[in-house]
Amino acid sequence: xxxxxxITINTIAEKAGTSKMTVSRVLNNHPYVKSKxxxxxxxxxxxxxxxxxxxxxxxxxxxxxxxxxxxxxxHLFTNYYFTxxxxxxxxxxxxxxxxxxxxxxxxxxxxxxxxxxxxxFGKFVKGFLVMVPAQDSILVKKMRxxxxxxxxxxxxxxxxxxxxxxxxxxxxxxxxxxxxxxxGHSQIGFIAGPPERGxxxxxxxxxxxxxxxxxxxxxxxxxxxxxxxxxxxxxxxxQLLIQPTRPTAVFAANDLMAKGAMMAIxxxxxxxxKDISIIGFDDIDVASQLIPxxxxxxxxxxxxxxxxAGFLIEYTPEVDKPLxxxxxxxxxxxxxxxxxxxxxx
Amino acid sequence: xxxxxxITINTIAEKAGTSKMTVSRVLNNHPYVKSKxxxxxxxxxxxxxxxxxxxxxxxxxxxxxxxxxxxxxxHLFTNYYFTxxxxxxxxxxxxxxxxxxxxxxxxxxxxxxxxxxxxxFGKFVKGFLVMVPAQDSILVKKMRxxxxxxxxxxxxxxxxxxxxxxxxxxxxxxxxxxxxxxxGHSQIGFIAGPPERGxxxxxxxxxxxxxxxxxxxxxxxxxxxxxxxxxxxxxxxxQLLIQPTRPTAVFAANDLMAKGAMMAIxxxxxxxxKDISIIGFDDIDVASQLIPxxxxxxxxxxxxxxxxAGFLIEYTPEVDKPLxxxxxxxxxxxxxxxxxxxxxx
DNA sequence: ACCTTTTCTGATACCGGTAACATATTACTA
DNA sequence: TAGTAATATGTTACCGGTATCAGAAAAGGT
Numbered sequence: 001x002x003x004x005x006x007i008t009i010n011t012i013a014e015k016a017g018t019s020k021m022t023v024s025r026v027l028n029n030h031p032y033v034k035s036k037x038x039x040x041x042x043x044x045x046x047x048x049x050x051x052x053x054x055x056x057x058x059x060x061x062x063x064x065x066x067x068x069x070x071x072x073x074x075h076l077f078t079n080y081y082f083t084x085x086x087x088x089x090x091x092x093x094x095x096x097x098x099x100x101x102x103x104x105x106x107x108x109x110x111x112x113x114x115x116x117x118x119x120x121f122g123k124f125v126k127g128f129l130v131m132v133p134a135q136d137s138i139l140v141k142k143m144r145x146x147x148x149x150x151x152x153x154x155x156x157x158x159x160x161x162x163x164x165x166x167x168x169x170x171x172x173x174x175x176x177x178x179x180x181x182x183x184g185h186s187q188i189g190f191i192a193g194p195p196e197r198g199x200x201x202x203x204x205x206x207x208x209x210x211x212x213x214x215x216x217x218x219x220x221x222x223x224x225x226x227x228x229x230x231x232x233x234x235x236x237x238x239q240l241l242i243q244p245t246r247p248t249a250v251f252a253a254n255d256l257m258a259k260g261a262m263m264a265i266x267x268x269x270x271x272x273x274k275d276i277s278i279i280g281f282d283d284i285d286v287a288s289q290l291i292p293x294x295x296x297x298x299x300x301x302x303x304x305x306x307x308x309a310g311f312l313i314e315y316t317p318e319v320d321k322p323l324x325x326x327x328x329x330x331x332x333x334x335x336x337x338x339x340x341x342x343x344x345x
Numbered sequence: 346x347x348x349x350x351x352i353t354i355n356t357i358a359e360k361a362g363t364s365k366m367t368v369s370r371v372l373n374n375h376p377y378v379k380s381k382x383x384x385x386x387x388x389x390x391x392x393x394x395x396x397x398x399x400x401x402x403x404x405x406x407x408x409x410x411x412x413x414x415x416x417x418x419x420h421l422f423t424n425y426y427f428t429x430x431x432x433x434x435x436x437x438x439x440x441x442x443x444x445x446x447x448x449x450x451x452x453x454x455x456x457x458x459x460x461x462x463x464x465x466f467g468k469f470v471k472g473f474l475v476m477v478p479a480q481d482s483i484l485v486k487k488m489r490x491x492x493x494x495x496x497x498x499x500x501x502x503x504x505x506x507x508x509x510x511x512x513x514x515x516x517x518x519x520x521x522x523x524x525x526x527x528x529g530h531s532q533i534g535f536i537a538g539p540p541e542r543g544x545x546x547x548x549x550x551x552x553x554x555x556x557x558x559x560x561x562x563x564x565x566x567x568x569x570x571x572x573x574x575x576x577x578x579x580x581x582x583x584q585l586l587i588q589p590t591r592p593t594a595v596f597a598a599n600d601l602m603a604k605g606a607m608m609a610i611x612x613x614x615x616x617x618x619k620d621i622s623i624i625g626f627d628d629i630d631v632a633s634q635l636i637p638x639x640x641x642x643x644x645x646x647x648x649x650x651x652x653x654a655g656f657l658i659e660y661t662p663e664v665d666k667p668l669x670x671x672x673x674x675x676x677x678x679x680x681x682x683x684x685x686x687x688x689x690x
Numbered sequence: 691a692c693c694t695t696t697t698c699t700g701a702t703a704c705c706g707g708t709a710a711c712a713t714a715t716t717a718c719t720a
Numbered sequence: 721t722a723g724t725a726a727t728a729t730g731t732t733a734c735c736g737g738t739a740t741c742a743g744a745a746a747a748g749g750t
Contacts, residue, residue: 008736019700024738032698054467055403056736059705064400073428083418086449099464102447104431119444122399123706230576231608263576267612353706364730369708377728401706404735468736 007050015048016041027052054099058124066099067312068125070116070139072132073104081282081301082131085153088305089129096313101125105132105139113139120148127312129153133197149315151308151323155198163323165308169199172297172329173206173251176279179331180249181214184340185277189222189240189247191233191257200228203253203281222247226257233257237264248276248340255280255287255296262290262336273338283332292335300327352395360393361386372397399444403469411444412657413470415461415484417477418449426627426646427476430498433650434474441658446470450477450484458484465493472657474498478542494660496653496668500543508668510653514544517642517674518551518596521624524676525594526559529685530622534567534585534592536578536602545573548598548626567592571602578602582609593621593685600625600632600641607635607681618683628677637680645672 009027013020018037025033026041033041044050058064069089071082093100103119105112116139119125127149130140143150144162152164180188190207193200204223211218221243226236233252237260240247252258258280265276272278272292280287283298304327311323354372358365363382370378371386378386389395403409414434416427438445448464450457461484464470472494475485488495489507497509525533535552538545549568556563566588571581578597582605585592597603603625610621617623617637625632628643649672656668 010736020737021701021739022699025699028738032696034698037698049466051463051466053404053736054464054469055400055409056705057467057738058400059398059404059707060736060738061705062739073431086418087451090449094460102449104435104447106432115439118396119399121394121396122402124399231604234608259576263579355706365707366709366731367729370729373708377726379728382728398706401735402708404737405706405708406735407709 007048009050009052011048012041012044012050015044064124064126065097066101066125067093067127067129067309068116068119069100069102069129070105070132071102072106074106081284081299084285084301085131085305088302088307089309090305091302092306092309092313098313100309110138113142117142117146117148127151127315129308129312130155147317149312149317151312153304153308161322163311165304165311165323165325165327166199167299167304167327168329169202170206170209172281172299172331173203173253174210175206175329175331176251176281176297177207177210178214179333180251180277180279180337181210181216183249183277183338185247185249186216187219187222187245187247187249188216189224189243189250190218191224191226191236191240191250191252191261193226193228193253193257195225197228200253207251219243219245221245226252226260228254228256230256230260233260234264235260237261238268241265241268241270246276249278249337250276251279251281253281255282255284255294258294258296258336259286259290262294272336277337277340279337287332288334290336295334295337296332298330298332300329303327352393354395354397356393357386357389357395360389409469409471410442411446411470412438412472412474412654413461413464414445414447414474415450415477416447417451419451426629426644429630429646430476430650433647433652434654435650436647437651437654437658443658455483458487462487462491462493472496472660474653474657475500478544492662494657494662496657498649498653506667508656510649510656510668510670510672511544512644512649512672513674514547515551515554517626517644517676518548518598519555520551520674520676521596521626521642522552522555523559524678525596525622525624525682526555526561528594528622528683530592530594531561532564532567532590532592532594533561534569534588534595535563536569536571536581536585536595536597536606538571538573538598538602540570542573545598552596564588564590566590571597571605573599573601575601575605578605579609580605582606583613586610586613586615591621594623594682595621596624596626598626600627600629600639603639603641603681604631604635607639617681622682622685624682632677633679635681640679640682641677643675643677645674648672 009020009023012023022033022037023041026038090100103116105116120127128143130150131153132139133155150163152162154166155164177188190204192204195201208218222240224236224239226232233256236257240250241264250261252261258278262272262278265272270276280294280296283296287294287296307325354365354368357368361368367378367382368386371383435445448461450461465472475495476498477484478500495508497507499511500509535549537549540546553563567585569581569584571577578601581602585595586609595606597606603623607617607623610617615621625639625641628641632639632641652670
């Protein structure tokens with residue numbers, strides 16, 4: 001009758017001839033264990049393939065050792081940089097020996113909200129990292145009402161009471177536009193993101209402000225929306241190309257759209273940056289691999305993840321002040337932008 | 346000194362004047378509770394906002410009530426149908442009152458494997474649903490070695506010993522190609538997926554077999570690779586368009602590439618389906634919204650999720666036989682395909 | 691050599707639920 | 721109306737760890 005071989009901390013203690021408390025100390029790297037005892041226990045653990053029961057650990061500790069990341073898969077395809085943020089999160093989670101679970105939410109159904117918050121109420125997670133674009137998310141609303149610890153990633157607008165990490169969308173866009181102007185461009189197109197999203201909105205605002213500050217007029221027919229999607233960026237560029245005053249430079253509110261736009265430009269027989277300079281936002285992986293490589297505004301995506309996760313893990317209610325962190329963006333100049341080449345029209 | 350208000354099952358029992366066992370029975374819908382007692386307890390639960398401690402529940406039950414979905418975000422962008430599979434999974438998980446967590450893996454690092462398997466060894470999850478494209482995944486290898494329950498979704502090739510659910514890639518592609526031939530086409534292009542992926546391979550094989558069976562020769566210059574990506578589908582189509590014998594029909598191994606191909610066709614001034622018929626694979630959401638709407642091979646994606654999750658949840662080791670389920674695909678005829686219009690060349 | 695401090699180990703209670711069994715109540719049957 | 725079955729509730733032990741405190745062994749100081 002070989003029973004199912006359920007190896008627990010007791011099994012190890014028994015075989016090692018110690019109490020289970022000593023085994024627990026070894027597991028948690030407690031200093032007060034004789035090195036001989038320690039190694040004997042470690043050997044047994046390895047030999048018997050013992051793994052502590054996550055659930056039991058969680059139950060006996062006061063605070064959970066797990067955090068959850070909440071994302072909306074539907075929107076993932078415009079959150080291309082998501083992967084890099086996740087890497088940052090995982091780095092920190094690992095450093096703290098925490099666990100990370102990912103939860104998916106779709107729309108704005110009450111029912112789904114509970115499925116998420118139950119992980120907190122059920123004392124399994126310490127809190128949430130929230131990456132949903134919509135500000136009006138009822139999930140976020142419920143979390144605030146219930147005093148659940150959470151950190152918004154990349155959605156600062158309208159949440160002054162909550163924790164968030166975000167990037168300088170406004171300033172980044174401002175810098176990009178200013179840079180184009182400094183290269184001599186004055187007919188500058190803009191491919192905007194989805195108007196309902198805060199980050200998209202801020203980027204457009206930064207763009208407009210830079211032009212205004214420098215006395216460059218914004219031609220409204222050179223501002224088109226591409227909803228952060230590559231194919232719509234392509235379409236948007238086609239629109240810009242048929243305008244009577246063709247832009248000499250185009251600023252796309254994210255790299256994906258910039259990529260689409262570059263394709264449109266190339267197909268129309270024009271050259272980048274000779275005929276049209278192009279600049280993006282995000283600095284996603286492929287930006288540097290495009291031909292020509294894409295000038296863009298780099299978001300510190302990895303750090304977005306580390307900061308958010310670090311705060312949540314360290315967070316102590318009633319002690320910590322809300323986290324309002326806005327990370328700087330950086331203009332990365334590559335080949336797709338250049339000084340205006342010749343006078344047009 | 347208002348203490349942190351930790352509401353447990355004991356709190357409820359005390360206030361209700363019963364034992365905590367009765368409360369537990371109410372929580373689990375056990376029939377033997379007087380309805381008056383039941384409603385009194387339910388009211389207290391609602392009033393005090395009690396939520397059972399997930400961790401404690403897991404610890405006292407023998408089997409965990411949670412399953413994990415393992416995905417590879419890097420590859421997500423070619424797994425566009427992922428969202429629909431997920432919905433199927435969530436449906437079942439919900440029906441069984443289970444929980445679902447999502448775990449991300451990136452490459453093939455040992456370290457990551459342990460992070461995943463620990464959820465099982467730590468007795469928190471009953472098993473895994475695995476959606477990683479690579480057959481050579483060391484995660485899958487380890488899971489097999491350790492006898493961890495798991496179900497592969499959409500990756501049947503080479504895993505005869507493991508559980509999997511997949512779709513009839515071969516047959517689906519065969520049907521699609523046969524259909525094109527039946528419309529009178531004989532110069533048929535094929536835009537292939539990444540050669541290292543089993544599903545891509547099967548689709549190509551089905552395509553080739555159909556042509557062979559019907560005595561239609563495969564021109565190798567009409568077979569190009571698009572790696573399941575939209576923009577590469579576009580590029581691939583451009584390739585096909587400049588071939589000396591332009592195809593009158595093109596079969597793309599997934600809808601995303603078909604979408605890109607359609608764009609290329611339209612831009613070249615040709616009409617779909619008048620000049621070129623096009624057909625995809627997957628039936629992703631947008632397929633029916635394209636103009637013209639896309640004829641495609643529909644995968645039962647939702648059901649892929651329900652079957653996999655259902656099996657894993659019901660699974661009993663040593664009793665159940667391995668799950669080898671291959672779901673049928675269906676040819677959905679829409680506007681993008683038609684009988685050959687005129688004789689070319 | 692004795693006393694203090696530091697290092698090491700164990701006993702016990704507990705985290706918050708559920709399982710299994712026992713007991714008390716009601717309902718039904720003859 | 722007693723006797724049995726069905727319904728309703730409580731008791732106890734336990735899931736597998738950790739915290740806390742107490743005690744033992746080793747190390748250090750004078």
